[in-house]
Amino acid sequence: MAIPPSQAEVAALLARLTGGAPIETHVSAVYVGRDAALKLKKAVRLDFLDFSTLAARRRFCCRELTLNRAFAPDLYRDVVPVRRDAAGALVLGAPLPPDDAEAAPPAGAADGALDWVLRMAPVPPGDFLDAMAARGALDAALLDALGDAVAAMHAALPPLRDVDVVAAMQAVIAGNARAARAAALPGQRCDDWLAAARAACARLAPLLAARAAKGRVRRCHGDLHLGNLCLWQGKPTPFDALEFDEDYARIDTGYDLAFLLMDLARRPGRAAANRVLNRYLARTGDAGMLPALPLWLSVRAMVRAHVEGARGDGAAALRYLDAADSYLRPLPALVVAVGGLQGTGKSRLARALAPALGAAPGALLLRTDEIRKRRQGVAPEERLPDTAYAEAESAAVYAEFFAAAREAARAGHAVVADAVFLDPAHRAGIAEAARAAGVPFVGFWLEAPLDVLRRRITARRNDASDATVAVLERAARRDPGPMADWIRLDASEDPLPAARKALAKSLTPLC
Secondary structure: OOOOHHHHHHHHHHHHHHOOOOEEOOOEEEEEOOOOEEEEEOOOEOOOOEOOOHHHHHHHHHHHHHHHHHHOOOOEEEEEEEEEOOOOOEEEOOOOOHHHOOOOOOOOOOOOOOEEEEEEOOOOHHHEHHHHHHOOOOOHHHHHHHHHHHHHHHHOOOEOOOOOHHHHHHHHHHHHHHHHHHOOOOHHHHHHHHHHHHHHHHHHHHHHHHHHHOOOEEEOOOOOOHHHEEEEOOEEEEOOOOOOOHHHHEEEHHHHHHHHHHHHHHOOOHHHHHHHHHHHHHHHOOHHHHHHHHHHHHHHHHHHHHHHHHHOOHHHHHHHHHHHHHHOOOOOOOEEEEEEOOOOOHHHHHHHHHHHOOOOOOOEEEEHHHHHHHHOOOOOOOOOOHHHHOHHHHHHHHHHHHHHHHHHHHOOOOEEEEOOOOOHHHHHHHHHHHHHHOOOEEEEEEEOOHHHHHHHHHHOOOOOOOOOHHHHHHHHOOOOOOOOOEEEEEOOOOOHHHHHHHHHHHHHHHO
16 A cells, blocks of 8 residues: 555655665555664554544554563654754654653644654664565574563563453454455355354353453554564564554463464474474463464464455465464374483474474473473573472472373373473373373383483583483483383484384374
């Protein structure tokens, strides 16, 4: 959507100040210069927003500033008016005081503003995460940092208790179906998706309401896709939070996360989405979102479907519509356990298996190491004192581990459980979690020569495991007991091909 003629003179000023053409969406134009980025809201009125008046553009510029300073305080600077100087030329005026930015101007006030501009720090084009995804730059460390950033953002938001999340989600579903039809997506497919999504929402209503009661509904980002995240001061940083409709942003934190997961799954791929999901869950412990995740992913994919349709990209619209449909189709759940002595590569194998298992974006990855760190309130890579490994605390860690596996599998989500499993009671506990959920269980036991394990542990860096060579030596002297029901794998080399083959063979009779 072009910049309206009424804003042409303002647009020309911003182009002169920054020295280039804008980056445009259908509702805004961002002019990026050497020292600042200047964002102009287009004077448009659409079904879902109204920027057509000067007062509205002032209000929403200020709202955007307030919201995003919470996530990226140094990225968002101020809101400035566009005025005429004494000679009649357009200039940028003095910024609004930060404390007064969202306050409406006094009635009848004549401030002389012709328009309003949000001023930000410039970000190199290559530092936006959608651009990084396109060139394959979202590596494991960055994906983990991304999960951490979203978890920290959500943790800082106060819970909301006055949102009817079920009614709100049903309204979003209906609105997306209308938008999809208006974007000329196939009518029957839109109707079928609407019926399936409504049914899923009705089935999930008790869960959604319970999550709201527990404080999982917050004033979230609301538009958390890769294009609205950038590297800022070396860290993934959300920006451009949805400012024009509170109903779209007063949502479950899981629904907020789902847009990012859907975008990751469609661009770099399911493994990236699975890694961010599991890093987020390792930091928050919110595995309770998993039953609703298929619905949330589907709704987010439908948003993209009708946006692409409205842009005229029918092929992309149909790909997102296919994704929206696929997310609502249930897939069989299972529990896979990966055990072995320290240094056998349990976590590497577990992470490699997880993306391909079960519902999108792959299995819940449970690590006793990460649960222990979360219970202590520290990052997975931070080392813990010996007191954190006391018998009572370890029992609590394993109780949470088994309960999370059971509940996720019971809700239809696949699980990969990563622990030493040297104690026969722990092996029995994870198998019982699968049995109680009514899903298949496969256990892998990794083995490698002790000198190989010593070298691997010595070489570890930035890992959730605190195990030392001394811990390995003590574990190696213990008898793990019978392993009749577990599949032994040679971990001196990469065990992934053998694990995948064994897994396929084990599950074939159930297909």
